[in-house]
Amino acid sequence: MxxxxxxxxxxxxxxxxxxxxxxxxxxxxxxxxxxxxxxxxxxxxxxxxxxxxxxxxxxxxxLRVETKEYQYLYADGESLVCMDNETFDQIYLDKALLGESVNYIKEGVTLLIAFENGATAITAEAPSHVVLEVQYTEPGLQGDTATRTLKPATMENGTEIRVPLFVNTGDKIKVDTRTGDYIERVKQ
The missing domain is CATH 2.30.30.30 (SH3 type barrels.)
Incomplete structure (x- = not known):
């Protein structure tokens, strides 16, 4: 003690x-x-x-807490299957540990997971932003960037976020995983 x-x-x-x-x-x-x-x-x-x-x-x-980086592989029900980047061991991580940021991550993203006594995961943290591709959004008008008007867009992982009018289907955008907000368009 x-x-x-x-x-x-x-x-x-x-x-x-x-x-x-x-x-x-x-x-x-x-x-x-x-x-x-x-x-x-x-x-x-x-x-x-x-x-x-x-x-x-x-x-x-x-408590003795150890943090390690794990790669998110795929979702399995209410869990995420993650792999240790060094030993290639796989673990099941409860989605609730990531909170709202679980909606904005995709396969291959590196998560920072904290373990108590090396056994049970107590916290998980997603990267602050991820790059996602827009699967579908209404086409924008040429030169319509004067106002901060937003439109809905469906991302590659199925999540819907609000993006500026100049973003089109197929564009890659940077999304804040903590809030789900659009940050910027990414050049390929």
């Missing part, structure tokens, strides 16, 4: 039986009162934020 003073931002801890990630950690010494740590933690499983005060000597379990 470690003490609260051993923590730093980004550490994973077990708190009330749940796996939490430290988001904010402040050491406060108010006037003539005892010092304390104000800790803001995010639950890895459901995303809820918890705040708590700890005394400097309080003990907490810091």
């Amino acid at each position: 470690a003490t609260i003073s051993d923590l730093s931002k980004g550490n994973f801890v077990r708190y009330n039986g749940e796996i939490m990630q430290i988001e904010e950690l402040q050491h406060r010494t108010p006037g003539n009162l005892r010092a304390f740590y104000q800790v803001k933690m995010r639950n890895v499983r459901n995303g809820k934020v918890a705040e708590n005060r700890f005394r400097p000597g309080d003990e907490i379990e810091i």
Whole structure:
């Protein structure tokens, strides 16, 4: 067991039986009162934020977390099949760990997956942006780029996003995986 003073931002801890990630950690010494740590933690499983005060000597379990890069191969029901780039071992990753970014990734993308004690995946992170090809969108008009008007476009993985009027079917575009927003058109 470690003490609260051993923590730093980004550490994973077990708190009330749940796996939490430290988001904010402040050491406060108010006037003539005892010092304390104000800790803001995010639950890895459901995303809820918890705040708590700890005394400097309080003990907490810091988890040993290892992150590795895996290549996303294909979807299988509610799981993604991913392969370790070094050992070629395959794992099944729950789609819920990626959140909304699971809608914007395609086969072959490298994911960053964190494991607790080398066994169970606790978090997964997609790259910040991916390049996707537009499968279908209504044709745009020549020179119609003065306004920030958007139209729907279906991507190669079946996801629909909003793109500017000048984007056509067959174009490759860069998409933000966190929000699903159009970033820019990519030249082939």
